[in-house]
Amino acid sequence: MANRRDFLKGAAVVGAATLSPSLDADSLLASPSQRPDAAPVMSALGEGAAPQELPALTTEHSGSDFMVDVIKSLGFEFICANPGSSFRGLHESVVNYGSNNNPELITCCHEESAVAMAHGYAKIEGKPIGVFVHSMVGLQHASMAIYNAYCDRAPVFVFVGNTLDATQRRPGAEWSHSVQDAAAMVRDCVKWDDMPVSLGHFAESAVRAYKIAMTPPMSPVLLVADSELQERPITEPEKPHIPKLTLATPPQGEENAVAEVARLLVTAENPVLVADRLARTEVGMKRLVELAETLQAAVIDQAGRMNFPSRHPLNQSSRSRATVAAADVIVGLELIDFWGTVNALRDQLYKASRPATKAGVKTISIGVGDLYIKSNFQNFQRFLEVDVASAADGEATLPSLIEAVKRLITDDRKRAFEARGAKLATASRAALEKARGDAAYAWDASPISTA
Numbered sequence: 001m002a003n004r005r006d007f008l009k010g011a012a013v014v015g016a017a018t019l020s021p022s023l024d025a026d027s028l029l030a031s032p033s034q035r036p037d038a039a040p041v042m043s044a045l046g047e048g049a050a051p052q053e054l055p056a057l058t059t060e061h062s063g064s065d066f067m068v069d070v071i072k073s074l075g076f077e078f079i080c081a082n083p084g085s086s087f088r089g090l091h092e093s094v095v096n097y098g099s100n101n102n103p104e105l106i107t108c109c110h111e112e113s114a115v116a117m118a119h120g121y122a123k124i125e126g127k128p129i130g131v132f133v134h135s136m137v138g139l140q141h142a143s144m145a146i147y148n149a150y151c152d153r154a155p156v157f158v159f160v161g162n163t164l165d166a167t168q169r170r171p172g173a174e175w176s177h178s179v180q181d182a183a184a185m186v187r188d189c190v191k192w193d194d195m196p197v198s199l200g201h202f203a204e205s206a207v208r209a210y211k212i213a214m215t216p217p218m219s220p221v222l223l224v225a226d227s228e229l230q231e232r233p234i235t236e237p238e239k240p241h242i243p244k245l246t247l248a249t250p251p252q253g254e255e256n257a258v259a260e261v262a263r264l265l266v267t268a269e270n271p272v273l274v275a276d277r278l279a280r281t282e283v284g285m286k287r288l289v290e291l292a293e294t295l296q297a298a299v300i301d302q303a304g305r306m307n308f309p310s311r312h313p314l315n316q317s318s319r320s321r322a323t324v325a326a327a328d329v330i331v332g333l334e335l336i337d338f339w340g341t342v343n344a345l346r347d348q349l350y351k352a353s354r355p356a357t358k359a360g361v362k363t364i365s366i367g368v369g370d371l372y373i374k375s376n377f378q379n380f381q382r383f384l385e386v387d388v389a390s391a392a393d394g395e396a397t398l399p400s401l402i403e404a405v406k407r408l409i410t411d412d413r414k415r416a417f418e419a420r421g422a423k424l425a426t427a428s429r430a431a432l433e434k435a436r437g438d439a440a441y442a443w444d445a446s447p448i449s450t451a
Contacts, residue, residue, distance in 0.1 A: 061097075064089035064230040066199050066239050068098040070206045073242050076103040076130045076157070078121070080114035082141075083107065084134020086161025086177065089230030091132065103130060111138045115145035118156045122149070126281060128157040128213055135162050135177040136185070143186050149220045150189035151379050152304075153277060155213035156220040158190070163227045182224045188376040191219035199229065200240035207243045215248045216280070216393045217368040250393035252400060253366060257390045261331065261364050262404035264388070266413060268329035268362075270420070271297040272316075274341055276304035277334040277367075278394045285309075287398035288333070294405055296421030298323050304336060311432075313425035318435065324356050332386075334367040334394040339382035364388040366397055 067090055071079075083091055094105050108114040111133050118131050133142045139160055149156045162182040163169045169178055183193035192212045196202035202225070209221040253261075265271050273292060279285045288308055292299045298316040300323060301308040308315055316323040324330065324342060332338045342363065346352045363386040370391040373380050390397065409417075438451035 061234050061236070062089055062093065062230065063199055063202075063232045063234055064093035064225075065097045066234060067202060067206075067225060067230065068093045069239070070203045070242050071103060071130060072098065074206065074210050074245060076128070078106050079103040079130040079132055080106045080108050080117045081132035082109060082111050082114055082134065082138065084132075084138055084161060085174070086135040086138075086163060086227050087132045087159065087225060087230065088161075089227065090159065090161070090225055093230075111142035112145045115142045115149065115156060115158065119145065119149040119152065119154050122154040122156055122218075123152070128155040128210070131156065131158045133158060133160050135160065136179045136182055137177050139182065139185060143189075146186050146220050146222075147189045147377070150191075150377070153217045153219055155218040157210060157213060158220060158222045160222060160224050161227055161230075162195075162224050164195070165226075165228050168228045183222050186222065188374060189220070190222045191372070193222040193224070195224040195226070196229070197226070198240075199234070199238075202229070203240055203242045207245050210245060211247060216250050216396075217372050219372070250396040251368070251371070251391070253390040253392040253397035255400075257388060257392075258397065258400050258404050260388055261366070261390070262401060262408055264329050264362055264364065265295055265297070265331065266405055266408040268297075269416075270326050271295060271329040271331070272300060272323055272327040273297055273331050273333060274300045274302065274324075274335055275307035275333040275394075276302040276336050279305045279307045280393075280395050284395040284398070287395065287402065291398060291402050291405065293421075294402060294409070294417075296417035296424070298327075298424055300324070300341075302335070302341075304334070307333075313428045314421065315428060316424060316431075318431045319427065321356060325358065327357065327361055329362045329364070330357070331364045331366065334369070335365065336369070337381040338363070338365060338386070339384040342384070362387045364390075366390045366392060366394050366401075368393050 071094075079094060081087070081091070091105070094100060094103060106114075106117070108117065111131075114131050114133070118129050121129050131142070133139050139158075142158065146156065146158065160182045163174055163178045164180070166178075169175050182195065183190070187193060192209055194201075194205040194209065196205050202223070205223055209223055213219065213221040273288070275288060278288060284305070285307060288299070289312065291297075292308070292312075292314045297314065299308050299312070299314050300320045301310075301315065301317045303317075308317075310317070320341075321344075330342065332341065335341065342355065342357045342361070343353050344356045346354075363384070365384075365386045365388070368391065369380065370389065435451070439449075441451060442449035
């Protein structure tokens, strides 16, 4: 019985021999011009040939089989990968031991696109899928996409193959591809990383990493899967325990802070809600709509997430500068660049800035940005003094804020809200008509107008 570690290699050799059964090894290595009798790639002969029976697989298990058990326990649906030898054990275990189902391997042509696919999946589904990258060379290719996911606060789970033990490295390229600290090159743009040295360590760290990635603010995580640990034979009794995954509940705004924010919003004449990375789920949008309609307040959606319907009459995103300038209370909901929202910057030979708000405006921040920040990559924007800072998940805080607002609304304030909402709806319609008019101008010119 053949060892499972030789299965993929053996299958490739058998496949080549099946397509050209009459050719010897030297003929297989010759170029097509030197082999006029060779069947063209994807020929009818090649497609119709009966495959030679493959050697039976052993029932021996390896460390990578257990790693697949761990990955399955986390509910990964897919693994994106540009196949590489440093994770050949995991690759084979996903396909054979795991039946290529939950997770299913998606073969990618480049590590950057593999991580980008995981990034997009996380934005849509709100949870990670895995990415296998080949040692430090694959991680270098993946690094730009990992940084993109970090800047976008998207949960991406990266597994890096590596051969740490020098006595286990094959001569040649494996030395060039192995490192002492595989995560070092991306450590500043992942939320957490680890290099497990045992299968029990791998299980605990994988569950921990998933939990960290999914705790707001979400971000990429990285786990090193050592090749020797992947390929070491194990028996059933040796399999360690896989911890149960329990995700952390997102932090909500403190009661007194929420009450103060509600008071400021209800008493304001022109409150503005500015949302950036607020809506983690569809429920987040519904709650923001409810809060805005309860207050009849202007909303500016900065599109870090899909936060608010673009055609809602309270949506003032197309006239954000005028809306901010008129505001007496501004609430930033998971707002990344609060400073840039309330200031105007002149970026010419001499840079200068000025407030874009009127004097006395109250500023409120609700978000998880204060809970997680790193120093090397300066993507946290300029510091802004605010009147109320609630270090809490914006979406999770909305229900209590909505209830606090509703408790404070009187009949007089409700009438004032209705009048304000009517004015905002008129302004929204006017902005839409202006956009349509601008788009109609030179619509058939060449080049077409920018509008």
